[in-house]
Amino acid sequence: MTAYVLRWGPPLCTLVCLGLMTLIVLNRDLSFIQADAASLQSFKMLFISLLLEALPFILLGVLVSSLLQVFVSDRTIQRLAPKHPIGGVLFGSLLGLLFPLCECGMIPVVRRLIRKGMPAYIGIVFILAGPILNPIVYASTYMAFRSQPEMAYARMGLAFVVTITIGLLLWRYMKASPLRQAQPALHHAHPHSSPAHSHTHMVHRKAQRGKLASALAHTSDEFFEMGKYLLFGALLTAAIQVSVSREAMLGLGEQPLVSSLFMMGFAFLLSLCSTSDAFVASSFSGSFQPGALLAFLVFGPMIDLKNTLMLLSVFRVKIVLWLIALTLVLVLAGAYVANRFYFS
Amino acid sequence: MLHPILRAAILSGFAFLIVHLARTDQLGLYIAPRMELYVKLSALGLYAAAIYQVYAALRALGGKEEHAHDCGCEHPPSPSLLKNIAIYTLFILPLALGFLLPNTPLESTLAAKKGMSLNAAATLSSPVGTDEDVLFPHDTFTESYAALAKELHAVHGAIVIPEAQYIETLTALDLYRDPFLGREVQISGFVYRDASMTSTQFAIGRFAMNCCSADALPYGLLVEAADGAKYATDTWLEATGALQLTVYNGKPILQLSSPRLTQIERGDTPYVYPDYTF
Numbered sequence: 001m002t003a004y005v006l007r008w009g010p011p012l013c014t015l016v017c018l019g020l021m022t023l024i025v026l027n028r029d030l031s032f033i034q035a036d037a038a039s040l041q042s043f044k045m046l047f048i049s050l051l052l053e054a055l056p057f058i059l060l061g062v063l064v065s066s067l068l069q070v071f072v073s074d075r076t077i078q079r080l081a082p083k084h085p086i087g088g089v090l091f092g093s094l095l096g097l098l099f100p101l102c103e104c105g106m107i108p109v110v111r112r113l114i115r116k117g118m119p120a121y122i123g124i125v126f127i128l129a130g131p132i133l134n135p136i137v138y139a140s141t142y143m144a145f146r147s148q149p150e151m152a153y154a155r156m157g158l159a160f161v162v163t164i165t166i167g168l169l170l171w172r173y174m175k176a177s178p179l180r181q182a183q184p185a186l187h188h189a190h191p192h193s194s195p196a197h198s199h200t201h202m203v204h205r206k207a208q209r210g211k212l213a214s215a216l217a218h219t220s221d222e223f224f225e226m227g228k229y230l231l232f233g234a235l236l237t238a239a240i241q242v243s244v245s246r247e248a249m250l251g252l253g254e255q256p257l258v259s260s261l262f263m264m265g266f267a268f269l270l271s272l273c274s275t276s277d278a279f280v281a282s283s284f285s286g287s288f289q290p291g292a293l294l295a296f297l298v299f300g301p302m303i304d305l306k307n308t309l310m311l312l313s314v315f316r317v318k319i320v321l322w323l324i325a326l327t328l329v330l331v332l333a334g335a336y337v338a339n340r341f342y343f344s
Numbered sequence: 345m346l347h348p349i350l351r352a353a354i355l356s357g358f359a360f361l362i363v364h365l366a367r368t369d370q371l372g373l374y375i376a377p378r379m380e381l382y383v384k385l386s387a388l389g390l391y392a393a394a395i396y397q398v399y400a401a402l403r404a405l406g407g408k409e410e411h412a413h414d415c416g417c418e419h420p421p422s423p424s425l426l427k428n429i430a431i432y433t434l435f436i437l438p439l440a441l442g443f444l445l446p447n448t449p450l451e452s453t454l455a456a457k458k459g460m461s462l463n464a465a466a467t468l469s470s471p472v473g474t475d476e477d478v479l480f481p482h483d484t485f486t487e488s489y490a491a492l493a494k495e496l497h498a499v500h501g502a503i504v505i506p507e508a509q510y511i512e513t514l515t516a517l518d519l520y521r522d523p524f525l526g527r528e529v530q531i532s533g534f535v536y537r538d539a540s541m542t543s544t545q546f547a548i549g550r551f552a553m554n555c556c557s558a559d560a561l562p563y564g565l566l567v568e569a570a571d572g573a574k575y576a577t578d579t580w581l582e583a584t585g586a587l588q589l590t591v592y593n594g595k596p597i598l599q600l601s602s603p604r605l606t607q608i609e610r611g612d613t614p615y616v617y618p619d620y621t622f
Binding site for chain 1: 351355358362371373374375379382383385390392393396397399431434435437438441442445446447448449453454456457458459461483485486555556557558561618620
């Protein structure tokens, strides 16, 4: 089923896009599109806004990934990566404190690190935890819920518990490489990645030109590879935001489990950046219980439409589905417990 | 040969789109000011990548193997023509939309989807005053709102809701309603209407943006004006009128009654931003 969707989704969407573009070009002659010109305009504004927002992070991500590929040897990565699973999981979940990156920037970096021999479970834990467990997100959550500081604590706490649990489960049960087109690190030795030079500033121009070109080649290849998933995700997200009205979804706030599930679905569809989603969540606090808002705040940055597509570009479908299922169950349970015992 | 050229065109297209938006002061319609620098820097990055693609194209033309192919670690472009058309169309779509359609700020169409927030303090629990002499009771979380409310209350004449602290001022007024009832308040923004308003009612509000327009939410005040119907939705107005309480969707909320309405030009910055130092 998923393979089917993945196989036919992008081409289908492209047909739709082609159709849309034709309509844009022929704008004047078609009255039915004029009727909804305002929605198309909103769609355009949201679509490009989502892209522009993600662009710096994805570029930074592919750039770091290329520099790692070209200038850091596999051996260094393997030596530096934690050996013990507890240490590894803790390391992965707290790495966000050092690198407060958006998730679009993390995925290419993590893929590169895994290919270069870092244990995969650490990388996946970082992808899940990084967008929440970092100082910027803590500060913005604290500010958005200024009359309810427990929300910021609960968000950090639940994210930590969920990622540690998932990390340990992955370490225990995930044996094969989770990457698509997985290649063992050793067969992957790069012709240009001699570890002799760690930095280039075009000082030794002749020796370095090959490396710089190679880094640029990686950067633009990866940009296109990640970019298509980002574009598709942004396209869907913008389309959903202009067509689904928020009012239609209120009134579900009473039942704790239903409303948590609902808010998680909502977070999935919105694909907001984790540094600003707390403000959106706080605008719901009149109509939803804190547990449901917590579910929104923890689930959204870990799994959303935009990053699921990006995850699928890197990891095998089975792993991504397992990650979604695990995160869903753990966040739901955590939000329920928090609502029952913590917020009261 | 064709791939590097197409890629160079797309990469420089994105770079030019950013430069174009920045040069015409329209970047702010898409992202918040604190993000603008990063987006401009990424235009530089895109441009560098585009130049590299041109270089790769020239190398391919000269008969040299493309680097990305001989290292075997990246996936060479798919051989399927249909797939390639699909992927490149996906990249060209935002460029076409960006260059061909006008850049307009988010207004009532999207406000209707996102839900116009007419009581800004809905998310704050109103503090209960124990001391009757205190006009603006507060706890540690509403302290800054109490301070702002005190300042606003001391203003002579109309209280202007400024661009810089739009949401904060609306929240302070909404949190401490009673002392402000009957006071003149001035607000500016676009006209918004929905089905639960009467024919003489509308709202004046603005979008508050944190990071990009995907997370922007509209905030505003309800307005009751006998001649309100003559102003079309999305017109920009400045309204000065007395605050009073009314019932909207079964809840008591603030509204400006019979205000003086002036049509204004939409400013260069149609959105407002949360004051992070507040």
